[in-house]
Amino acid sequence: MRWDEIGGEACSVARTVSVIGARWTLLILRDCFLGVRRFDDFQTRIGVTRPILADRLKKLVAEGILAKCADEERPLRYEDRLTAAGRALHPVIMAIVHWGDTHRVTRKGRPLLHTHKTCGHDFDPVMVCSHCAAPLSARAVTVRAGPGATPSMSTDQDQA
């Protein structure tokens, strides 16, 4: 399989990775969720080169993750804003942040703290089951072929 074909696999991981899996793309999305919207702000904050940033933004727009909006101001600036599909990637970013917060933290502590406006407290993201609301662990999850599976996806064994 070539890298540019993984979006065609019958696998939700592969399909999502084809959207967010290019180098720098996750750092761009991180900044989107922090409110960054302008080309030069991305470039300064991330330090990615301009050609690559232009390519990634273009692809995120083509995938429906970002939308290029003309800012009203007379200099006619553009903004890349998250669409609803883009905002739906928030759990992916939060899961990534949380792993870094717990497994790659220095003695100084976390780089960023997250506050939940609804309840007013600092929090960690927790993944729970939509049916019983209990926190999920890898060992408590099994997998079986769904209606969109190709005749092959068989390895639905246990985890770890």
Added chain:
Amino acid sequence: MRWDEIGGEACSVARTVSVIGARWTLLILRDCFLGVRRFDDFQTRIGVTRPILADRLKKLVAEGILAKCADEERPLRYEDRLTAAGRALHPVIMAIVHWGDTHRVTRKGRPLLHTHKTCGHDFDPVMVCSHCAAPLSARAVTVRAGPGATPSMSTDQDQA
């Protein structure tokens, strides 16, 4: 910034991406959570070339995500198994799967269905606040500098 330096940033997203952000690595981890542990099984299922697979497995072992265990059998085979730190990446994979299940699904339906052994039902993963247990939305989260921040991380604006 060069790609191989992002692990040194004071950002949990960048630090995590330096571990899981290389091409193919997320597909390898997906298969790990499905119980795949042998070199040739990864190679057949993913279709990645052998040199790249060898490189990615080596790096995941170096990062403490996988551990190379000698299988007891006399042919002396090796297995790459998830460590505790590797299993902690489960929410990342589940968040990625869920986005694909909801935003890149075909008319045929989902490729895989997930069952929660604890409650016995098919489920979707839901991210909630560790303090109030309410589902998280991007707009309800704000960010501020933590103790491990570098003096610069300022853009703690609103989302979207």
Added chain:
DNA sequence: TATGTCAGTTTTGTTTTAGAACTCAATAAG
């Protein structure tokens, strides 16, 4: 008129990747 900002594109080398073949050790088959 000169200077600056924004959002790129072009150009030029350097890395990384894909694809195929090759190595090496330990069985397994004849």
Added chain:
DNA sequence: CTTATTGAGTTCTAAAACAAAACTGACATA
């Protein structure tokens, strides 16, 4: 006791992606 097979890579070459820097062009401000 050779010969083949399997697992887990390594080596090699050509193609693709990437990094760094300079360049473009529209618009605005001094």
